[in-house]
Amino acid sequence: MCTYLTEKIGISGSAKGAAGWFKVTDGSVYFDHPVHAPYGHTLNIDFLAPAQGPSARVAVELTAESARALMKAIEAVLDSVPPGLE
Amino acid sequence: MYDAVISETVTITGHGGDAIEAYSARPLTSRQAGGVVVLHHLPGYDRQTKEFTRSLAVGGFNAVMPNLYSREAPGADPDDAMAAARAQGAIPVPDERVVGEVAGAIAYLKGLSNANGKVGVIGHCSGGRQSFLAAVSLPLDAAVDCYGGFVVGMPPAGHPLVGWEPIVNKTADLSCPLLGLFGSLDAQPAPKHVAELEAALSAAGKTYKFRTYEGANHGFLQVDSARYHAESAVEAWREILDWFGRYLAA
Numbered sequence: 001m002c003t004y005l006t007e008k009i010g011i012s013g014s015a016k017g018a019a020g021w022f023k024v025t026d027g028s029v030y031f032d033h034p035v036h037a038p039y040g041h042t043l044n045i046d047f048l049a050p051a052q053g054p055s056a057r058v059a060v061e062l063t064a065e066s067a068r069a070l071m072k073a074i075e076a077v078l079d080s081v082p083p084g085l086e
Numbered sequence: 087m088y089d090a091v092i093s094e095t096v097t098i099t100g101h102g103g104d105a106i107e108a109y110s111a112r113p114l115t116s117r118q119a120g121g122v123v124v125l126h127h128l129p130g131y132d133r134q135t136k137e138f139t140r141s142l143a144v145g146g147f148n149a150v151m152p153n154l155y156s157r158e159a160p161g162a163d164p165d166d167a168m169a170a171a172r173a174q175g176a177i178p179v180p181d182e183r184v185v186g187e188v189a190g191a192i193a194y195l196k197g198l199s200n201a202n203g204k205v206g207v208i209g210h211c212s213g214g215r216q217s218f219l220a221a222v223s224l225p226l227d228a229a230v231d232c233y234g235g236f237v238v239g240m241p242p243a244g245h246p247l248v249g250w251e252p253i254v255n256k257t258a259d260l261s262c263p264l265l266g267l268f269g270s271l272d273a274q275p276a277p278k279h280v281a282e283l284e285a286a287l288s289a290a291g292k293t294y295k296f297r298t299y300e301g302a303n304h305g306f307l308q309v310d311s312a313r314y315h316a317e318s319a320v321e322a323w324r325e326i327l328d329w330f331g332r333y334l335a336a
Contacts, residue, residue, distance in 0.1 A: 001235040001236075001272070001273055001274030001275075001304055002127070002128040002178075002211055002212045002235055003245070004128070004177055004178050004212075004245065004246040004247060005244075005245065005246065006172050006177065006246075008173060008175075026173055028169065028172050028173050030172065032128060033127065033128055033129050033211070033305070034129070035129050035130075035132070035165045035168070038311070038312035039312060040303065040304060040305065040311075040312070040313055046169045046172070046173065048169065048170075048173055050170070050173060050174075053159075053162070054158075054159035054162035054163070054166040054167055054169065054170040055162060055163060055166050057166055057169055059165070059169065
């Protein structure tokens with residue numbers, strides 16, 4: 001089934017895509033059919049710069065287990081950042 | 087036997103008179119042929135669905151697939167177009183717009199020099215639901231719904247389709263015979279949803295044929311997917327070509 005579920009966020013940073021590095025301004029997080037990963041559904045993240053067109057995108061398609069592991073890893077790293085650096 | 091086909095990107099007039107991108111595949115013969123509108127799945131106007139379109143041309147039909155995300159990302163790679171449409175809130179594509187794009191695709195097919203005047207529609211996944219939507223909204227000669235979700239059944243809380251009327255409620259408006267192709271392992275449409283749709287078609291006195299393939303899951307026709315189920319897909323393609331052959335003949 002198509003879940004159509006999407007969370008959109010504003011983000012600030014950079015990503016490296018097919019044409020090199022670019023500033024990203026938007027993110028989409030969704031759990032739906034992947035384009036490439038060999039699963040029925042995956043947790044997908046798009047890092048986007050809409051002002052630079054649709055191809056300014058870095059995409060990942062992760063199993064739910066992988067996505068949860070990624071969340072924990074990100075939290076663990078951020079939680080261990082010395083004060084004043086964020 | 088002369089069996090050449092041509093496939094190419096074209097521009098058609100879609101909803102609201104807007105020009106949109108489409109993929110067209112047609113047999114290169116002067117023989118009169120029926121037409122088929124192909125509706126892609128949620129991941130977009132992709133290689134797999136272009137292969138569907140070419141398979142219909144090889145089967146003797148003029149086929150065209152409108153790019154339902156063309157407006158959000160004209161000319162973009164299909165997966166980038168899907169992402170752009172999603173980021174712009176255009177997924178799910180509004181039903182009114184889908185019907186307009188299909189109407190434009192029908193006009194394109196009827197305008198081809200070898201058109202016999204008959205047109206059908208087929209779609210897979212979200213396109214399966216949209217195929218049913220088109221068949222209850224527009225005059226057509228045949229329709230095929232390949233595992234379209236949420237034709238029946240209420241979406242769970244928080245789902246983007248909450249508030250949309252289940253289109254099974256429009257079954258009485260179905261304009262043509264419907265072939266439904268489903269997998270026994272699918273969760274939406276699950277066998278209980280297929281049974282509910284079949285009951286609605288039967289109650290409305292519509293012509294239909296349903297096949298549910300054992301061991302097949304959602305997406306069993308997608309050749310690039312881990313869900314591809316060869317045994318079911320081969321049988322389903324035979325059903326598709328038979329269905330259109332029967333109802334799109336001049």
